[in-house]
Amino acid sequence: MDQLIINANLREKRFALVKNGEVEKIYIEQPGQQSLVGNIYLGIVEKVIPGMNAAFVNFGEGTSGFLQKDKLSSYVLSDKENKANIPLGSYVHQGEKLLVQVEKDAAGTKGARLTGVIELPGENIVYMPRGKYIAVSKKADSSETRARWKEFASQVKTDEEGLIFRTESLNQQEEVIIRELDQQRSLYAELEKSASGMKKPGLVFSRDYFFEQALSALAAVKNGTVIVDCLEFKKKIDLHVPEGVELEFYNGKEPVFSFYKIEPEIERLLKRVVWLDKGAYMVIDQGEALTMIDVNTGKFSGKTDLRDTVIKTNIKAAVEAARQIRLRDLAGIILIDFIDMKNSGERDKVLKAIQKELIHDDRRSRIVGFTELGILQLTRKKTKQSVAETLTEKCGTCGGTGQVLSSETVAYKLERELWEYKNSDYEEMLISATDEVIRHFSGEADIHKLRLEKALGYKIKFSVSDAARPFFEILQAGASTEQDRTKAGH
Known part of the structure; x- marks a missing residue:
């Protein structure tokens, strides 16, 4: 039996799709890492780079986004012959305001990838106000079905508009599709009105990405159960639960992911x-x-x-x-x-x-x-x-490499640094180091440490550091004292 387990009662939202007792999908969304994909912004073109056939757009989210030439609505709508060879400046200019949608989130030093061809997803269709495109789900049972819906689209859409018929639309009545299309047109008109009143780049429309992902997972549940630990989310998803699927509210003391043994699966990932x-x-x-x-x-x-x-x-x-x-x-x-x-x-x-x-x-x-x-x-x-x-985040000790210098390597590095003070006026060096570094540096019965002191002309004293990685630091160089200042001297 299929299960969709939704943990939505806290700031971090998660769901797991389980089929035949095996986890098929896990989705996690944290407040600080929510995907911007699908969000629509008012953007201002900062730079136009003909050599890259792209522009950088300030859309109000820190790092500028990357907008390629073929993702500009002005390019898509152009009927000019050989338009791919026409200069980028003919389609966009610096300082231009335009609506953009995030296609891919920023990653590392790379900004988000944007498109000027806006898509508004509905239950049955994806509406593109300036997409000039018609497509039918690949899951259509025949070429005749695809041809019928394409013919229908050409009758109800304008020349500029684009329509994608989702799998869910294939068994719908045409009146349902027309009603949804009118709703999407009204929504886009509201977005344009909101954007026209904005003076700075910023968010115009935000998708509930977690809810959309949960609905996508719900479509894969056959004769199973949806378990939700949040009443508000349960009410929201209730309208979309198909026949043959039960919707349950979980209010047990144990967290829902722990109760259904999902937490160990996340740890394994x-x-x-x-x-x-x-x-x-x-x-x-x-x-x-x-x-x-x-x-x-x-x-x-x-x-x-x-x-x-x-x-x-x-x-x-x-x-x-x-x-x-x-x-x-x-x-x-x-x-x-x-x-x-x-x-x-x-x-x-x-x-x-x-x-x-x-x-x-x-x-x-x-x-x-x-x-x-x-x-x-x-x-x-x-x-x-x-x-x-x-x-996860990068380890502060290893810098995200998964490796640190060995104690032996750090001991040799200390030896090289101390050699720089050879024949100086110093009588003693006080060094903080981890226990293993001290052991490798000093050798059995301090044989290496004594040899080095003789060669360098000054005493070497250690205090033990509890650092998490092999480590040393020269704390003090100066005159020798009779008092032992070490926690663990040699």
């Missing part, structure tokens, strides 16, 4: 190692530019031979990799280093396994194929932060 059957495992390393997934057999061995082991492990890894990509919301370039396969037939089996699993993903992905080194390349559209990016 933050770990590098993902265990497969029979001791095989994957290691997932997520970076800013790409994600690398490395497959290892571990203790798994097939019943027949090594090749049997390899192909079975790789197929299991392909299925689980697709699931982890979906759960962790990984995006951008993704490389999967499977165990070496000898021929194209084995690779095809693995390819089919991951393709079959990616069908369940609501985010667009593209499998590029295997490289000469046997690494599978794929890309997945990024619209928001991954689970790890949402829940």
Whole structure:
């Protein structure tokens, strides 16, 4: 039985989609990291860069957004021949005010990606006031169905408008679509009116992204239950719960995610190692530019031979990799280093396994194929932060690398710094250092420390630091004292 478990009673909002007892999707939205995707702003063009065929737009959210030429409504609506070769300045100019919508959130030093072709999503259609485009859901059962809806769209829309018919629209009456279209037109007219009264760049329309994502997950619930721990959210989603699906309010003492065993699943999504059957495992390393997934057999061995082991492990890894990509919301370039396969037939089996699993993903992905080194390349559209990016931050100790200098390396660095004071007027150096650094520096029975003191011409005294990483700091250089100023001297 399917379950959609929604935790919406606190500032951090989350939901989990569970199918056949296995978590299929986890979505987390924190107040400080809410996606701007779909929000509409009044923007002012700051720079027009012909060489990039793009403009930078101040839309009131700190870092300027990036707006490409083919995302300008003036470009889309243009009927000029060979318009792609017409200079950017013909479509946009510096200081121009225009409505823009966020297509992709800012990431790192990159600003948000914007579009001037506004989309207003409804239950049945996506309305584009200046989109000049007609499309029908790919899930339409026949080319005749698509042709019928396209003909209908050409009759009800203006030349400038664009319409996308969602899957939900395919079984609706035309009157329902026309009524929704009129509502979307009225909404856009209100947005234009609001924007015209604004003097500075800023937000014009904000989407309830969490609610929209929850509705998307709800569409995947078949003959199951929706569990919500917030009465207000329960009332809001109640109107959209289909027949055959029960809606329950959870008011237990234990947090809803803990009660339904979702918290341990979230913790697993933050770990590098993902265990497969029979001791095989994957290691997932997520970076800013790409994600690398490395497959290892571990203790798994097939019943027949090594090749049997390899192909079975790789197929299991392909299925689980697709699931982890979906759960962790990984995006951008993704490389999967499977165990070496000898021929194209084995690779095809693995390819089919991951393709079959990616069908369940609501985010667009593209499998590029295997490289000469046997690494599978794929890309997945990024619209928001991954689970790890949402829940974690860079380590203050290692700077986000996952590594720190070893105690031995830091001890050698201290030795080099002390050598700079050779034959100085100082009689003694007082140094704060972690215990392991002191041990490596001094050696057994202080043999290295005594040798260095003799060579440098001054005494070395230590105080023990409780720093979280291998560390030293020269606290004082000066005349020697008879009093031992160390917490742990040598």
